[in-house]
Amino acid sequence: xxxxxxxxxxxxxxxxxRRALDVVGHNIANVDTAGYSRRRADLTATGQSxxxxxxxxxxxxxxxxAVEGITRIRDExxxxxxxxxxxxxxxxxxxxxxxxxxxxxxxxxxxVGLAAQLNDFWAGWDDVANNPGSMAGRIAVLQHxxxxxxxxxxxxxxxxxxxxxxxxxxxxLIAEVNSMAANIAELNGxxxxxVAAGLDPHDLSDQRDELVLQLSKKIGIETRxxxxxxxxxxxxxxxxxxxxxxxxxxxxxxxxxxxxxxxxGLDRVEVQWAIDGYPASVRSGEAAGLLETLNEHVPRxxxxxxxxxxxxxxxxxxxxxxxQGLDPVADVNLTFWDPAGTTAATIRISADVEGQPSRIxxxxxGAGALDASVAQQIAQLFADPAGPNAAYETMIGRLAVxxxxxxxxxxxxxxxxxxxxxQRLSVSGVNLDEELTALIASQRAYxxxxxxxxxxxxxxxxxxxxxxxxxx
Amino acid sequence: xxxxxxxxxxxRMLNDLATAQRSLLRAQxxxxxxxxxxxxxxxxxxxxxxLDHRAQLRRSEQMQRNASDARGWLVAADTALTSAVQEMxxxxxxxxxxxxxxxxxxxxxxxxxxxxxxxxGLVQLANSKYLNRPIFAxxxxxxxxxxxxxxxxxxxxxxxxxxxxxxxxxxxxxxPAVFGTSNPGDPMSGNVFERLDAVIAAVEAxxxxxxxxxxxxxxxATDLIEAAQVELGxxxxxxxxxxxxxxxxxxxxxxxxxELEDVxxxxxxxxxxxxxxxxxxxxxxxxxxxxxxxxxxLR
Numbered sequence: 001x002x003x004x005x006x007x008x009x010x011x012x013x014x015x016x017x018r019r020a021l022d023v024v025g026h027n028i029a030n031v032d033t034a035g036y037s038r039r040r041a042d043l044t045a046t047g048q049s050x051x052x053x054x055x056x057x058x059x060x061x062x063x064x065x066a067v068e069g070i071t072r073i074r075d076e077x078x079x080x081x082x083x084x085x086x087x088x089x090x091x092x093x094x095x096x097x098x099x100x101x102x103x104x105x106x107x108x109x110x111x112v113g114l115a116a117q118l119n120d121f122w123a124g125w126d127d128v129a130n131n132p133g134s135m136a137g138r139i140a141v142l143q144h145x146x147x148x149x150x151x152x153x154x155x156x157x158x159x160x161x162x163x164x165x166x167x168x169x170x171x172x173l174i175a176e177v178n179s180m181a182a183n184i185a186e187l188n189g190x191x192x193x194x195v196a197a198g199l200d201p202h203d204l205s206d207q208r209d210e211l212v213l214q215l216s217k218k219i220g221i222e223t224r225x226x227x228x229x230x231x232x233x234x235x236x237x238x239x240x241x242x243x244x245x246x247x248x249x250x251x252x253x254x255x256x257x258x259x260x261x262x263x264x265g266l267d268r269v270e271v272q273w274a275i276d277g278y279p280a281s282v283r284s285g286e287a288a289g290l291l292e293t294l295n296e297h298v299p300r301x302x303x304x305x306x307x308x309x310x311x312x313x314x315x316x317x318x319x320x321x322x323x324q325g326l327d328p329v330a331d332v333n334l335t336f337w338d339p340a341g342t343t344a345a346t347i348r349i350s351a352d353v354e355g356q357p358s359r360i361x362x363x364x365x366g367a368g369a370l371d372a373s374v375a376q377q378i379a380q381l382f383a384d385p386a387g388p389n390a391a392y393e394t395m396i397g398r399l400a401v402x403x404x405x406x407x408x409x410x411x412x413x414x415x416x417x418x419x420x421x422x423q424r425l426s427v428s429g430v431n432l433d434e435e436l437t438a439l440i441a442s443q444r445a446y447x448x449x450x451x452x453x454x455x456x457x458x459x460x461x462x463x464x465x466x467x468x469x470x471x472x
Numbered sequence: 473x474x475x476x477x478x479x480x481x482x483x484r485m486l487n488d489l490a491t492a493q494r495s496l497l498r499a500q501x502x503x504x505x506x507x508x509x510x511x512x513x514x515x516x517x518x519x520x521x522x523l524d525h526r527a528q529l530r531r532s533e534q535m536q537r538n539a540s541d542a543r544g545w546l547v548a549a550d551t552a553l554t555s556a557v558q559e560m561x562x563x564x565x566x567x568x569x570x571x572x573x574x575x576x577x578x579x580x581x582x583x584x585x586x587x588x589x590x591x592x593g594l595v596q597l598a599n600s601k602y603l604n605r606p607i608f609a610x611x612x613x614x615x616x617x618x619x620x621x622x623x624x625x626x627x628x629x630x631x632x633x634x635x636x637x638x639x640x641x642x643x644x645x646x647x648p649a650v651f652g653t654s655n656p657g658d659p660m661s662g663n664v665f666e667r668l669d670a671v672i673a674a675v676e677a678x679x680x681x682x683x684x685x686x687x688x689x690x691x692x693a694t695d696l697i698e699a700a701q702v703e704l705g706x707x708x709x710x711x712x713x714x715x716x717x718x719x720x721x722x723x724x725x726x727x728x729x730x731e732l733e734d735v736x737x738x739x740x741x742x743x744x745x746x747x748x749x750x751x752x753x754x755x756x757x758x759x760x761x762x763x764x765x766x767x768x769x770l771r
Contacts (some may be wrong), residue, residue, distance in 0.1 A: 369611065421483070426477060430479070436765075
């Protein structure tokens with residue numbers, strides 16, 4: 001070993017530990033950066049040749065230290081687990097939110113909801129029965145009927161509004177997904193160029209992986225490592241991003257909804273690949289939650305509301321058309337509800353009785369003009385298992401159970417996503433105490449290397465300036 | 473978990489704080505709104521039960537109205553029939569006095585006039601109305617049950633009132649069932665007005681045999697009116713009983729509804745206190761833990 005070898009060793013220590021300090025500094029600076037994976041400087045001892053030559057005897061102890069590379073610490077498996085956990089959690093969160101909105105259109109139990117209006121309507125028929133000759137009760141029952149009809153119309157319109165705003169949300173979500181996919185593809189390009197140039201692509205990779213995580217919340221994805229440090233993003237098995245190429249998605253309404261929601265007259269919403277129009281398989285993420293809302297939750301609620309309206313029209317009209325109004329000749333075979341309007345959107349009071357309270361059939365056909373048996377039978381419909389009250393209660397019960405259970409599942413899945421993040425961050429996150437420890441270790445090593453340089457310098461000084469002075 | 477990173481612990485703490493805050497807010501809104509069930513999904517089974525109770529309550533509110541209407545009918549009928557029975561008793565007295573003493577045509581004429589006035593009063597009683605509707609006219613839409621000459625204008629329709637769940641009462645009796653069926657061929661076995669007409673004719677003619685047989689005919693008519701009065705009276709009693717029972721049921725139902733929908737205030741207060749405490753504890757522990765770091769102990 002040469003006389004100056006130790007100086008080189010000391011120098012390598014100084015350089016290496018300064019580099020290590022840089023890495024610690026980078027970690028500390030990014031302690032709160034989203035998507036940042038902590039770095040570690042991998043140190044390696046340098047010196048002895050790898051293949052010792054014949055006769056070449058070296059007594060050297062090595063030439064010091066070097067930074068072999070900087071590792072980005074993260075666990076791909078845990079990251080992928082987080083993608084799927086976030087996808088499922090986002091889907092349920094959106095579904096719970098949308099179901100909550102659907103439920104809000106039907107505030108029950110309350111004094112102002114549809115149930116209360118239905119009950120007022122039935123009670124109104126008893127008032128007609130108590131005084132069939134008076135117009136007051138008849139006008140009141142027409143009014144109660146109009147209130148029920150307009151409530152059904154309003155809730156139906158609110159549900160359709162809710163659906164169209166969910167559709168708007170889905171469209172802007174898919175636009176965002178497209179731009180994110182394009183960004184990921186671009187970052188993939190930057191990463192692979194950096195790798196080819198032998199540069200350190202870690203910061204770019206972090207940015208890209210953070211984007212992938214955000215994308216997993218929007219639309220359920222899987223990832224697969226690509227070439228040269230790139231990542232391929234898959235949606236239902238097809239590539240959304242492959243290397244530096246991204247595919248676009250689009251939202252369309254290809255056909256009317258099939259059974260059991262065919263009666264609602266709504267179109268099925270679908271997410272398609274823009275390139276060939278094939279349906280994309282969207283099973284998780286916010287997009288899936290919105291699709292479920294659009295194709296299942298809202299149409300089902302509308303269908304159930306239609307069932308309430310249909311039961312109302314069928315049961316009341318069946319009794320009403322068998323009765324007679326105050327005029328026993330002209331006021332027979334009349335409908336109370338317009339028989340053409342059997343959905344929540346179209347239910348309305350029939351032209352037979354609209355504005356003509358005396359034509360309301362309170363009496364049985366052929367009975368005395370002040371007979372009230374039909375009115376009393378209609379009042380009894382409130383307890384009819386085929387009547388609108390039963391249909392409405394079924395709807396409220398089903399919706400409440402679904403809303404509650406979806407909200408619970410959403411809470412659980414949020415917790416799962418949180419745990420997945422914890423797991424993921426426990427590997428890739430920065431711990432300040434750890435960094436401070438590394439900081440002190442590097443600082444000490446730097447100091448010690450400087451001290452070594454001084455020691456070697458002093459030794460050389462002894463050799464250069466103080467030797468050969470014997471006898472002087 | 474092996475490593476706890478700064479981000480993880482911050483996130484955890486933030487999440488726990490948010491959870492504590494949310495549950496505090498929920499407890500507080502329950503207390504301030506006083507409602508346990510703010511929306512159906514807070515408790516689907518309870519919400520459905522509440523819907524059912526509400527429907528029943530509204531229904532029984534209507535039943536109470538029906539019952540008070542029924543009471544009105546029955547009271548009107550009772551008043552009319554009580555007076556009718558009195559009139560019939562007076563008619564009997566008059567006929568007896570015409571039959572026994574007064575042989576003087578003028579006296580008999582006076583009695584006959586009296587009887588004629590009485591008959592007119594009886595027609596008016598038979599035309600008694602409730603809410604402007606003749607109560608003895610069945611379901612016919614007519615201004616009066618009987619024409620001044622005693623012809624029945626109504627029909628034999630029954631007026632029913634559902635006064636409670638599965639209790640429907642007939643609150644009327646058509647005229648013929650109270651005042652007798654008309655029989656123009658044999659006035660003495662016709663309705664009460666025809667009988668009175670026959671009696672008046674007999675009194676005017678001084679036909680003692682006819683007057684004697686008329687007495688039993690009048691008694692028969694009175695019995696029929698009395699029978700109607702007793703029957704309707706019994707129904708009035710029934711309406712009272714049923715209404716009282718419905719009211720008791722309603723109180724129970726309201727109680728049940730309140731238990732389903734309303735917050736137990738004491739319980740809710742304790743909940744709020746407990747959650748407030750949890751939240752404060754979470755805040756103070758978070759404040760302590762987040763401050764601590766190795767930096768505090770380095771030179």
